[in-house]
Amino acid sequence: MMNRHFLGEFEQIVLLAIMRLGPDAYGVTIRREIEARTGRSVSLGAIYPTLHRLEEKGFVSSYTGEPTATRGGRAKRHFLIEAPGMAAVRASREMIESLWRGFETDMEGEG
């Protein structure tokens, strides 16, 4: 089903952030990575529901990490990208690129 592989913009952003972070992907780092790369302010409140959705679709998996002192002894929730997630990001990228094809030179000329 096409629908299964279609990602929303924010889902793409979150997935890409998790890919960039590798094994160090959890709430704080994901949020900061997105902010640093996109310049967009995002809240944890927006990230967690998205992560849940991605996990339900099987795009990411999560596991409970070790608690640390600055977290008041609370455990981290780590996220890892799974194969379907990779495929979905790739599909999204290809879809966008195919739509862009032919425009690159024009745009560069304007820029």
Next chain:
Amino acid sequence: MSPVPPRIPQVVRRFLDSIEHDAIVGDLEEEYLDFVLPDRGVTRAKLWFWSHLMKSVAAGALHGAKYRSKRVSRAVLSTPTGPFGRSKSLGEKMNTLFKDLKFGLRMVRKTPGVSAIAILAIALGVGITTHTFSIVYGSVIRGLPYEGADRLMHLERNNLPEGIQSMGVPIHDYLDWHAQQTVFDDLAAFYQGTVNVVDDDGQPERFSGGFISWNTFRQVGVEPLIGRNFREGEDQPGVPLTVMLGHNVWQTRYGGDANILGKTLRANGRTATIVGVMPEKFRFPFDEDLWMPLGIDAAQLERGDGFFLEVIGRLREGVTMEEAQTQMAGIAERLASAFPEVNEGVSTIVQSYVDEYMPPQITQILYLMLVAVFGVLLIACANVANLFLARAAGRTKEIAVRTALGAKRSRLISQLLVESTVLAVIGGLLGIVLAYGGITVFNAWIIDIQKPYWIDLRLDTTVMTFALIVTVVSGLVSGTFPAVKASGADVNEILKDENRGSSGFRMGRFSAGLVIAEIAVSCGLLVGAGLMIKSVAALKTFDLGFETEQVFTARVGLFDVDYPTFEDRVQFHDALVPRLEALPGVQAAALTTSLPGSGAGRWRFSLEGETYAEDRDQPQTFRNTVTPNYFAVFDVDFIEGNDFTVAHRADGLPVVIANQSFARRFFPGESALGKRIKFGASNSPNAEWRTIVGIVPDMWIGGGVGGIGVSDVPPEQTFVPLAQVAARFVSMAVRTQGPPSSITSGVRQVVTGLDATLPIYNVLPMNAVIEQGTWSFGIFGSLFTMFGVIALFLAAVGLYGVMAFSVSSRTTEMGIRIALGAVGADVMRLVLKKGMRQLAIGLTLGLALGFALSRPLGQFLFGINPSDLTVYAAVVVTLAATGFLAIVIPARRATRVNVVEALRPD
């Protein structure tokens, strides 16, 4: 100290996504400490923290609801169903509800102005109701926090033939009650008193103590934290003295010493062994620090003599309060016929323990406040209802189209109701935040007020439940009528006539009625608020009759063990005053049993030459006990005669000083100087005739609970010399050159110099004494003012909203009128007329409401009449002016209608 992240209140935590609660909180705290705090500094980091927390709460709540509803629907769908299909499953219903919720939220965003006002109205309404309910609940409803505490009764006596509503229980009565009753598990007795504590180390300290029968805590139902309770027999006279400490004393004076049991201290001059420590926050019976055994020797006392005790008992299982009252009344009758000289006319009062300690006036004003805030809530709901009516009118076409396409009416109503509930819930959450802030402020206000120890004002589960119910009910109340009305409009009519897309839906009488009700209720509340404000102002400018600046006060008490005789006490007082006067910076010093403004004892007395058939025919007056220079300390000049002198001692001439009201009432048209009066029963052999030697101006006497009802206190007062009475507890009043607090340590040294075991307590400058004596006016005044201002604001917004809507929906009509030659003034008059009529009716009803409300408010007013005309006039002017503005602004808009625009079809 290493930085810590802000603490997240429990209330907020509950709303976080339950599944990822720990991860989210952990992330927030980690990022706060590791990144944001070092980057941005504390203030901005905190802002960051709270903003991210709130966003997570909002997202968590939505996400959680969706998540759960999905799970439910899956569960239901997978259940096998019978051959005839199934009715709409729970999951489908949840999905519908979720769609409505989404739609509701979209409507909130689509009309932000209307939504903001509705949310603000509900927030104010729910906030103020929750705030007030938490006060009422915490002070009079929750009661003692122990199991079965509602069965704990308080017993006392009255003597109605003598006009005495309430009096304590002498030891003999208590013992007879104890022996004869069968309705309580047991009876226990106690009284409250001062306990001066001295031990090897540390200053002497004064505590308030409970002197209790050995079984008291068993009746209350609380066990010691460490150690043991008093044992049977330990409350008898002549046994080794024991003491139980409160948690606070244990912590502050003994540093929580784990080996405290078995140690001794000197209490009121006697050595006592510490046998137990009570749990934290336990301060029975009222606000006590420690407990000593009762230790009264009934055999040494005549029947009816001795301290009055208070008696408590737990109702036996299955016994009602009425049955207990009946049995106790029977016992009282038997005692009355057995001991007529002391018990005639005496009956018993059995009531819930908590009721005894909450003055009925406070309970009354608290419930009055609750009524007032429900008034505010009503205004808020009326406002929201009106806004919805207006908005529904704007959506008439949309709704008609949907009806025509087959939408069921019930479906439309439920959708509109979900919308109003969404708004109410957002407003309600905001209201809870407001209430939380309000309670924090209120607790800070009342921190210095003496109050029963179990009073605890906070947003606990019950209060939160209340807030949620109020929120949902307000949502339904304010949504129901608009929803029914909007969904029931005649579809044909509306779809037929293009132009009447919005004006065809008339706001009608209901809306006008709402506005009238809003004005009336806010007018009533404003009358209450106005009276309270004026009363606070009257208090500020009230002439107390004495100077309160630069007067130091503190209390000191002498105990029988160390000061057994009259002479011992006089000697101590005689030594104390000159030493106080010798302190640097002191101008004058005096002792008194009661400071002005904090009440005084009331005495019966006889005028020389008068006879009284019965004691109850005698006149009464306040009587205070003072040393010479008392009037000088308070800068009061004599009208006639002179101050007491050192010659007025026990062996000298018995004398008395009267105030002006006393002289005028009992010696009208003549000088009271040289006249004689006698305190106490007319046939009392011990009382002596006292000669009036001086007349002073009235000094404010005060009294009551924080000043409640003080306006009704009669003004007659007398003063007798301390050297002829030798009271055991006195206040020092010292006029200073500098700030009063500067001499505190000097006074303490003087007192310990005379007796190393004596503490001083209640150290306060005189103006703080007055503040303590009048707190009720300030607090209840502020609360009612707040209610009034919020009510006024809501009513103004409501009136404005309705008028603005009514003008905009009549734009076409206005356009036609102007096109036909009406000028601005005519149009203005037309719009004004309707609004002003509503305003006038509302004000009339409101004045009547205010008048009714002001009756029970009377005793909380200081120095003004509840029918004070200026207040009523000011309220009418304020409301009329506000209302007029709210009407005129939309009306002016009507005069500027662009005819071409107005008449162009949609």
